Amino acid sequence: MVTEVQWSELQRDPKLIAQLADQGDVRVRRRDGAALLLMREDRVQGQSDGAIAAARALRNVLAHLPADIAAAALIDEFPWIDLLPKTEQVLFVKEFARAFQASAELGEWSLLHRTVRDWRTTAQIYTDPRLVEQLSEPIDTDFGRVPEPEVD
Structure with missing residues (x-):
């Protein structure tokens, strides 16, 4: 499961986004570039x-x-x-x-x-x-x- 968030959400509350990444992958959408995919290293x-x-x-x-x-x-x-x-x-x-x-x-x-x-x-x-x-x-x-x- 991939949770999608905006770049501004990552800037505003990085701890929340880290908690989301503990539960599954997180796609960070950006207006000025390609989306980023955050995932825990152990899952990779x-x-x-x-x-x-x-x-x-x-x-x-x-x-x-x-x-x-x-x-x-x-x-x-x-x-x-x-x-x-x-x-x-x-x-x-x-x-x-x-x-x-x-x-x-x-x-x-x-x-x-x-x-x-x-x-x-x-x-x-x-x-x-x-x-x-x-x-x-x-x-x-x-x-x-x-x-x-x-x-x-």
């Missing part, structure tokens, strides 16, 4: 430990399943997996499990988000057989200097 640690345990369990489950069954288990959440060739589905499952565990252990979920986004983009490419053919052909020309990557 518990969530982190739980995420790591879940990530390890999922990795182990996916590792012990045949590749086609592991991919099928993820299709409900990621229906575009069906667009990937079987060999690519196997790679997705492995990368997903590794990224999930790394994200949980670091407490930084952008790695998992990036992995899913990149594979979804790969699946999109497979919807265009002409593009797949073009990207599968050998490259025998020099296209010049590669530009610096753009930051997301």
Whole structure:
């Protein structure tokens, strides 16, 4: 449960807001910026430990399943997996499990988000057989200097 308060309430009565945080998370709304989320450190640690345990369990489950069954288990959440060739589905499952565990252990979920986004983009490419053919052909020309990557 998340209790919402205004920034002015936090300034006016910080002890009350601390009591609310003892009962659950507190979202502090601000007019001039993104809301803040206050939560007790022990709850954060518990969530982190739980995420790591879940990530390890999922990795182990996916590792012990045949590749086609592991991919099928993820299709409900990621229906575009069906667009990937079987060999690519196997790679997705492995990368997903590794990224999930790394994200949980670091407490930084952008790695998992990036992995899913990149594979979804790969699946999109497979919807265009002409593009797949073009990207599968050998490259025998020099296209010049590669530009610096753009930051997301």
